[in-house]
Amino acid sequence: MQFVPGLKYRRSYNADPISCWECYNCVKYCPEHAVEVRSYADFVPLGGRVIPLRDTKNNVIYWRVEYRDGTIYEFAFPIRTTPWDSIRPPTEWPERTDLDSEYLSGEPDALGIPELPVPGKGPELLEKATRDVKFPVDPIKRR
């Protein structure tokens, strides 16, 4: 169930509170930071709060956890190592002609072993592993 923190009335809208998973996506994405979760009344006593701030410029998510007894924990975790919207679409990868093979895009180089295993061949292919993983293009468009 969501409400606007610090205000005396409900303003944000939850179409279906009993179907809520508390995934927090409405909290993370609200541009006004106007949504908060009051956790399930069935089993969560009042007074605790969990508040995220998802920073997509620096790609960090900050968490503030307030306990019913007043204890506060704060955490920060990375969310992504590349800029948003930088993924290159598959149509910008070089075209392949082996529609009939079992290989998927980027394979076998993207596997780090020389060919695709079939039953019984796995162990010997691992012996030839190179650690080196290659893609036909950089999967990300660099600025």
Place this chain on the structure above:
Amino acid sequence: MSAINPRTKIVDTDILVVGGGMSGSGATWEAKFWCRGKCKVTVVEKSTLERGGAVAMGLSAINMYMGMRCRENTPEDFVRYVRNEFFGILREDLVYDIARHVDSTVHLFERWGLPIWVDEKTGCYQREGRWQVMIHGESYKPIVGEAARKAADEVYERVMLTHLLLDERVPNRVAGAVGFGVRDGTFYVFRAKAVILTTGGATLIYRPRATGEGLGRVWYAPWASGSGYAMAIMAGAETTSLESRLVVVRFKDGYGPVGAWYLLIKTRSTDLYGEQREPLPQDMMERYKSLYGKYAEAKPTPTTLRVLAVIEDLMKGRAPHLMQTQERLTTQEAINEGFEDFLDMTISQVNVWAGQNIHPQQRPSELMPTEPYIMGSHASPAGMWASGPADIAPPEYRWGPNRMLTVEGLFCAGDICGASGHKFSSGSFTEGRIAGKSAARYVLTQARDYRPTISSDTIERYKEVVFRPMEWYEANKGVTTHSAARVDPWFDINPNYINWFQFMTRLQKIMDEYVAGWSTYYQTNEPLLNRALELLQFLREDFRFVGAANLHELLRVWEFYHRMVVAEAVTRSILARKETRFPGYTIRADYPALDDEKWHVFVNLRYDPRTGNWDVYYRPVIHIID
């Protein structure tokens, strides 16, 4: 169509991907890679690509990665592991196929920007357990969804599909699907040469342990409505292994997963009185070995037996079990890892801790088994019967392109492909890629000249069927009695209709009490199962009288219709396996033993869309790995 008059939108495509979660994103990506300008790829998702699917909240680990480049595991090793997890009943061709491709998926995720923990000494990924790697996974799905969005020719979000359409000229051939826009009420008709079902498993078929405001706090996503199974079943596709429902042990009520606690933080758990439980003590292991033989000897102990240990203690008054978190959270680093594990993927568990003043570095947390779920991607193999890869599947498992179901042109990935669990997020995306390439090959070669035949009569008929709950509500709402308590509309009472909530609670009560839910300690027997089928038949008949006040309720109505179809298939599958194969998941009280001589087979079903009859098929289990 009197009260409401939805507009109809017809969309023609080559490949229709149903669902935009992990496997749907993989299918979209790979199909487009091979299609280029030669075939059109359309993806339909009932929420959004950015957060759609079970990974909506995030994840703290990738649970399937071989690490072949670091010589860690072979696909053969993985098949042996999954074989033990499923007590011998699995499609080794499908499991092997995902395992040999999955590493290229995980490497791609890392390049796209998913922060995977790397062991600085080796340069390989930091392992949680043998098959798992740790990630900072809050944005796992938005990253993968970005790739899918860039790959797709067309994306339809906020559209729920309700039925597959069969071709009107070619028998047993899928021709498309219908559904509706959950925000604007548009009636959608998709015509396609190939349809890939990638929707999630099924939650809320069984009564959850929290039934009030916490009803949505099921462990797997509450929007996983079994729609892919139900649509495939209604179109006449064969199922497999639906008797193996998934029950998992989770942190009580918040349903926080236990994996990182056992594997990474190396916490142990005990029963309520402090007696050792996980790792399982020797005397319990000996007892399980005497009952389940070689399967119980496997390392790690199969999930189903670890669930059984808690169920047995519940019956003896020695559960919930206790995760002894305080024994291992002795450094700030460990405390951070413990909190991140939940903040990345099950935030509610931290809400439980915060509200109940549970400081995990000071005191243990309770563990309980969940209500059962129907899933094909996690530690259970429930799903549809799919054709295997051309180069490794035995002929018995090969009747069409890789991952095609027993309906022509209909493909599966992720939770929908059965008998091949333990794929999790990375394996689901990988299987989506496999199905995506297979479908691209199919529409560019053997189905190149196919044109769907769907008459306008059929389209009008489905439009009436899909919107009927709203029509019925409008026609009858005048005689509704509203409750004075502010729980509207749960307990609105009308002589002529029931609402989605009332339909749901009836389904959940039947399944919980007759078909091995938590209230019977996951036990059932033949008389109970037959009684369930009788009650489910009444429920099916009463669906004609379900009302929906608005489009949101219409969404819920169709989700629970799909769950009802799955529930019947699950009940029939449990009835057909006269032994207890997966003791922590489903206990047949009338056949409590595992019988490998008679029951080392798949239990499959087929619903005949023309006659409405169900048939049972017992299919052989063919092992291709020694």
